[in-house]
Amino acid sequence: MERLARIFSQQNELITLNGGYKDEFETFKSLASMPADTLQIFQKLALDLLQDLEQPVDRKGCAERSRNLREEGNLVFKESASGSSKDSVLKACRLYTAAVFEAEDAAEELSLAFANRGIALQEYGYYREAYDDCANALECGYPERLRHKVIMRQAYCAWKLKKIASLEEHLEHLGQLQLKENFKQQLEDLKQKLELLKNQPKEQETQAKVVDKSLGEILTDPGPRGRYMVAKEAISKGNVIFSERASCFVPLEQQLICQQCAASLMSAPIPCPNCHQRVVFCSRKCRDAQSAIHKFECAAYRKDILRLLGISHLALRLLLTYIPYIMPHLQEMTSAMGMWKEIMNLSRKPEASENAPEYLRSLRMVSQLDQANNEEVNYHILCVNLLQLYLKEHTDFYDQFHSLPASIEDWQLIISALILRFSGQLLANGHVGDGLLGVGMEPKEFVMLQPELWQKPRHLKRGQLHNLSHSDPITAVNLPYLSLCNHACEPSIRTKFDGCSVVNYAAKDILDGEEIFNCYTNDYRTSLKLHRAHPLKDIYKFECTCAKCTRTDPDQNYLSFHRYRCEKPNCRQEFLPDAKVQQNNLRWWLRSNAEKPITCTVCQELQHFAWYNEFLELVGSSADSSRRQALFKAFDDLDKWLVDHHSLKRIMAEELVTACFYEIDGGTSLNDYEYEDLARIIRKQLEGTAAQCGDNSTEYIARMTYLWDIIAQKKCRTDKKELLEMKGKVDYLASEHREVFLNYYNDFIEQ
Secondary structure, eight states: OHHHHHHHHHHHTTOOOTTSOOOHHHHHHHHHTSOHHHHHHHHHHHHHHHHHTOOOOOHHHHHHHHHHHHHHHHHHHHHHHTTOOTHHHHHHHHHHHHHHHHHTTOHHHHHHHHHHHHHHHHHHTOHHHHHHHHHHHHHTTOOGGGHHHHHHHHHHHHHHTTOHHHHHHHHHHHHTSOOOHHHHHHHHHHHHHHHHHHHSOOOOOOOOOOOOOOSEEEEEETTTTEEEEEESSOBOTTOEEEEEEOSOEEESTTOOOBTTTOOOOOSSOEEOTTTTTOOEESSHHHHHHHHHHHHHHHHHHHHTOGGGSTHHHHHHHHHHHHHHHHHHHHTTOOSHHHHHHHHHHHHHSOOSOTTOOHHHHHHTSOOOGGGSOHHHHHHHHHHHHHHHHHHHHHSOGGGGGTTSSSOHHHHHHHHHHHHHHHHHHHHHHOEEEEEEEOTTOOTTOOGGGOTTTEEETTEEOTTOGGGGOEEEEEEEEOOTTGGGSEEOSSOSEEEEEETTEEEEEESSOBOTTOBOEEOSSSOTTTSOHHHHHHHHHHTSOOOOOOHHHHSSOTTHHHHTTSOEEOOSTTTOOEEOOOTTTSTTOTTTTSGGGTTOOEEOTTTOOEEOOHHHHHHHHHHTTTTSHHHHHHHHHHHHGGGGTBOSSOHHHHHHHHHHHHHHHHHHHTTOOOOHHHHHHHHHHHHHHHHHHHHHHOTTSHHHHHHHHHHHHHHHTTOSOOOHHHHHHHHHHGGGSOHHHHHHHHHHIIIIIOO
């Protein structure tokens, strides 16, 4: 990062845009018109950086580390064969997965690691993943003399998966080989299974319900409002308004999620062997589907430059995805200027229907780059220039343009302009998708491979659901249809991210013809107006005039979660901190605000919050039963100081619950009364979360997992109404998590 910053700083001194920023095309046209010697220095800085970022591969070291992990996995897998629990099988899977990652492109070790993982996956019941690993092993050059074993396992998995065509293919292949007697018997058994499979009545495929109708209508205002969305009819709270599938997303913070479908629950991740363990896919199907894009990004991942470039990586992904659709419009053009004019014509055409192709919707998104300051514009120019040079010097991306009339130099100019355009559009229109992840997972660890959590594929052990409660942003996504929704601090929609798709539910009742709003920042319940105004002005270049921001007291809802009762005995009045004076320290408990006190606005006395420090001390000693009792009482006593659903109550409840479950996971036993107390505190926490964040929010569902675990262990009272209400929240989860949650509910909770 420091090297990149240093290079960008040197390049920035050389940039001079003639007449300032005009548009993306003119920007790179101006850059190309630098004096020849200056341009050479400018580009050499970037080229040298790209060259220096190349990371050598220690193939011998990779092979040795992979072999050691595989052999360790073999020892563990042998334990499972001796009759121990399935935990050993999953532990072996985890070790074999580590061997797959460490092998990188050491093909021989990679093939052996895949093959051994395939055996363990098959034993555990992950037949689709085992089938893929057999194919991976063969593809990587598994030894010829042993290939019949892998093909036999493929055939077995194909039978389990009821893939008749694949099973027939593998049996035919095996029939042509010289097999030993035991394998001949296995072959005959599988042939019999094939005949039985053929004679079974065909199962009717059940297709998931697809919402193919949008309840939103696109309208256009010639003024600053631009395009916006209104309801075609009255929409009740909780109903789906529209769905959208994104062709383009990138993982955030190098999250190891599938690069094609954004799956995060993977039992057999398939890494790219050339990317230094930075790219994974959940299946061969996803790997192959993403290959047309990844072949141009692979070297960039290997150099580790994409994580340094922020939104420009997603802009590159848009370019790589959309260029096959844009090219037909440009293939007769002979100049860069002609091509750019045609691109601008495409971007200005009105929406013909709500089914316009995604690339056209994306080209038509608003960009605020023309309102950015010089420093911001130059940063994005430098990012795009680096990516364009990378495509030219380290990939064969430009080979596809050789047969077209325009020169390669013209195409370089167009590609640079397009990436910069997408960058500017994504600054104002990009979205961040969140998801539930495993608690406490190390990098390159996968929650589905933790033997202490799972009893069988996609079925958690009793009491382990809370280990799927960590909520985090995982993707940056391009959603041009959702981007048509204007901003309001009280949104009309609740967006559920499901892999690379989104479903947008009505967050409240919406009238026929009423505008449908999204919220681009924290909403009116979770932030002060001032704190929302800064990103809206800095990033989106507007001042919010929504109903919540223009009322007499725009912060009343947020401040309702910050009401105190004065701790001074001669006062004891309820008060709200003065938002104008104390706007930056309402969350005084954060370390960054530790020196910023809260003062009672009634008696003007400083609040010392001794009860807060005492509570934290009790949290730290929650392993002791008597201290836990004191901790539960201390939480109940918070009502003396914090009024109603004060946001600090939720945070302190989280500290308490997390600490108690840490002890439970470590083997500490709680008595029935303690579990009832714990369940009561979680319910109170959920009430506060519902009030401030919504009862179908990711925050709510994450905290709900702890209550489900107590109920699953029959340690607290509940009723059918509560259970059905909680089960209904599962609809707001991504499909991969919804399956796990419903399995858990059916296994342990349903009465």
